[in-house]
Amino acid sequence: MRTEKINVASITRIEGKMNVSINLDEEGNVAQAQAQLLEFRGFEAFLCGHHASKALLITPRICGVCPVPHHLASVKALENGLGLEPPRPVAMLRELMLACEHVSDHLLHMFVLAGADLLLPDLPLAQRGLPTIYATYPQVLRQVVSMRNVTQTIISAFGVQAVHPNAAVPGGLNKGMTEAERQRFLKGVRQVKETLLKLCDELWFPRLRKAMQDYAGLGRLDTYFLALVSDDRMALYDGTVRIIDPGGSVAADFPAGAYLDHIGEKNINYSYAKAACLPSAGASDGMYRAGPMARVNAAGVAGTEQAGRLMEKFRSGFGQVAQETLAQHFARYISAVYAIERAEQILADPGITEWEPAAPAEYKAGEGVGIVEAPRGLLIHHFRWDDDGYIRAANIITPTNANAGAIDFSLKQVAVRSIRSGQVDREKLEHEVGIMIRAYDPCISCATHALSMEEDLFGINILDADGNLHRK
Amino acid sequence: MKRKATLAIQDLCACDGCEVAMADMGHVLLDLLDDKVDLVYAPLFMSARDYGEVDILMLTGVARTEEDIADLRQVRQRARYIVAFGSCATFGGIPGLANLHEQATLLETAYQNAPSLRTGEKTIPDELLSALTGEILPINAYVDVDFSLPGCPPPPRLLADFLERVLKQVTLKEK
Numbered sequence: 001m002r003t004e005k006i007n008v009a010s011i012t013r014i015e016g017k018m019n020v021s022i023n024l025d026e027e028g029n030v031a032q033a034q035a036q037l038l039e040f041r042g043f044e045a046f047l048c049g050h051h052a053s054k055a056l057l058i059t060p061r062i063c064g065v066c067p068v069p070h071h072l073a074s075v076k077a078l079e080n081g082l083g084l085e086p087p088r089p090v091a092m093l094r095e096l097m098l099a100c101e102h103v104s105d106h107l108l109h110m111f112v113l114a115g116a117d118l119l120l121p122d123l124p125l126a127q128r129g130l131p132t133i134y135a136t137y138p139q140v141l142r143q144v145v146s147m148r149n150v151t152q153t154i155i156s157a158f159g160v161q162a163v164h165p166n167a168a169v170p171g172g173l174n175k176g177m178t179e180a181e182r183q184r185f186l187k188g189v190r191q192v193k194e195t196l197l198k199l200c201d202e203l204w205f206p207r208l209r210k211a212m213q214d215y216a217g218l219g220r221l222d223t224y225f226l227a228l229v230s231d232d233r234m235a236l237y238d239g240t241v242r243i244i245d246p247g248g249s250v251a252a253d254f255p256a257g258a259y260l261d262h263i264g265e266k267n268i269n270y271s272y273a274k275a276a277c278l279p280s281a282g283a284s285d286g287m288y289r290a291g292p293m294a295r296v297n298a299a300g301v302a303g304t305e306q307a308g309r310l311m312e313k314f315r316s317g318f319g320q321v322a323q324e325t326l327a328q329h330f331a332r333y334i335s336a337v338y339a340i341e342r343a344e345q346i347l348a349d350p351g352i353t354e355w356e357p358a359a360p361a362e363y364k365a366g367e368g369v370g371i372v373e374a375p376r377g378l379l380i381h382h383f384r385w386d387d388d389g390y391i392r393a394a395n396i397i398t399p400t401n402a403n404a405g406a407i408d409f410s411l412k413q414v415a416v417r418s419i420r421s422g423q424v425d426r427e428k429l430e431h432e433v434g435i436m437i438r439a440y441d442p443c444i445s446c447a448t449h450a451l452s453m454e455e456d457l458f459g460i461n462i463l464d465a466d467g468n469l470h471r472k
Numbered sequence: 473m474k475r476k477a478t479l480a481i482q483d484l485c486a487c488d489g490c491e492v493a494m495a496d497m498g499h500v501l502l503d504l505l506d507d508k509v510d511l512v513y514a515p516l517f518m519s520a521r522d523y524g525e526v527d528i529l530m531l532t533g534v535a536r537t538e539e540d541i542a543d544l545r546q547v548r549q550r551a552r553y554i555v556a557f558g559s560c561a562t563f564g565g566i567p568g569l570a571n572l573h574e575q576a577t578l579l580e581t582a583y584q585n586a587p588s589l590r591t592g593e594k595t596i597p598d599e600l601l602s603a604l605t606g607e608i609l610p611i612n613a614y615v616d617v618d619f620s621l622p623g624c625p626p627p628p629r630l631l632a633d634f635l636e637r638v639l640k641q642v643t644l645k646e647k
């Protein structure tokens with residue numbers, strides 16, 4: 001069944017392209033809501049036949065918004081299969097790159113992509129975006145740019161270019177950090193921490209609180225959560241994978257290599273994204289979410305000072321396990337603060353400047369899994385290669401695959417608020433769908449890494465019970 | 473004061489890294505917005521759904537569907553200068569690697585052979601399938617471009633220099 005489209009709605013400011021289709025039942029009420037991710041690219045297929053070492057350069061191109069976690073998940077997968085363990089300074093510098101990417105990416109989302117809704121709630125939807133934010137809050141945007149400049153420069157210091165990095169090799173990094181750089185970056189990172197906390201205290205957080213009141217309960221649903229933890233603390237680069245059940249208890253802790261025992265995927269016939277699930281808990285019950293809120297829900301404690309303080313505040317508001325969809329914004333703020341504090345901790349250690357070039361890796365037939373926390377959540381790379389090191393099979397599960405199922409459920413819940421007995425409040429619908437979807441911060445390029453079907457940016461289709469376009 | 477040049481950034485099948493490189497121009501980008509550039513369309517950064525006629529159109533990514541090609545065929549008259557922005561648009565880039573495989577292989581790998589797929593969950597999505605292009609080509613196969621700026625993505629500084637030049641061209645022609 002191919003659905004037609006009516007009016008393209010303005011759900012922009014997400015990474016990639018998505019349509020929303022809403023099916024009505026006989027009475028004209030919402031029967032089903034579907035997010036259609038409209039890209040397909042075939043990375044798993046075209047990685048095959050390339051030398052495994054090339055995966056490090058190919059996989060970042062899955063996503064220009066979060067290339068570092070793809071780069072690092074790939075190198076960890078190779079090391080896992082080659083039996084290599086990078087020296088401690090290397091692991092720390094990689095974590096530093098990843099932490100900086102989290103900060104850059106969260107800043108972009110907090111102050112521009114979703115930020116437009118928080119900072120310009122009175123402006124008509126179509127006018128919200130970078131130029132109007134800049135026109136209204138020039139100093140704020142200047143500060144955001146200065147902060148991103150620090151974190152992107154740190155990534156570029158090892159990676160040649162922050163997008164797309166070329167930094168890691170199996171067992172090492174192409175380049176180390178000098179003591180002078182370390183001191184300069186440490187100063188920069190401290191400045192970022194200060195600015196971020198101040199800006200959020202004074203402006204961003206009060207706006208979020210207001211939005212959470214205005215849209216209370218929007219898209220709420222109960223799910224499992226999946227995130228990396230390390231000794232019960234939040235973790236980005238290394239740790240065990242933890243499953244939290246909808247009630248907030250730990251359902252499982254497992255190492256990267258065991259992911260196939262816990263995580264499954266199913267195809268969605270209306271979307272190019274596969275939906276990840278936890279098969280042991282059944283299809284829709286096994287729906288899980290990944291991302292900042294999963295990281296906050298999964299960890300017992302943050303492990304850094306300011307993030308810890310914010311996490312207590314978060315828990316006092318939402319309990320042991322937060323399920324409110326809009327709480328994801330708050331969690332993203334915690335995640336940004338955690339990441340900048342981790343960057344500071346790492347840079348404060350003079351030991352990270354000890355660097356030696358890694359010996360070239362020797363390939364024989366092997367297989368490996370690499371898992372890291374991308375800004376949007378748990379990212380899994382899995383490669384198998386032959387005796388000469390050429391990739392024979394690849395599997396990639398991204399955080400937006402994890403959230404695909406949850407987004408559909410949240411959508412239905414949102415649609416019900418503006419559709420009753422065939423009457424559609426279109427303005428409200430488009431507006432709330434956008435607000436809800438951006439809370440997930442989906443990355444369509446990542447979720448559909450697997451072809452690329454392009455259609456309009458974002459459309460909302462409403463179909464009646466016979467599958468015909470509903471126009472009202 | 474001189475009129476600002478209007479700029480649209482339209483992405484095809486892309487990774488959005490080219491847009492992020494533009495964001496990474498940082499203060500230079502904001503300076504341009506101050507007095508030289510009127511950004512009218514860039515879906516990653518703003519909600520505007522369309523653009524009318526612009527001075528500069530930057531196209532990123534590759535055409536992956538017949539619909540993309542149809543889109544490309546009608547942008548020429550809407551822009552004074554068209555830029556193939558990034559290696560994807562200029563050469564086909566990393567998504568062009570798909571040319572090495574049959575389309576069926578691409579689909580089967582993703583939707584039937586992935587080890588994490590549950591049994592009984594292996595139907596290839598079809599509800600939306602509109603025709604994929606058989607081959608990925610540089611965008612100048614479909615539309616005349618005035619400038620090509622390769623790089624995956626072009627480094628922010630190069631991008632800044634490039635924009636400076638194109639903007640000069642725009643104002644020069646105005647006199």
Ligand code: SF4
Nearest residue numbers: 487489558559560624
């Ligand atoms: S050229 Fe590179 S950075 Fe730009 S869209 Fe293509 S893959 Fe992404």
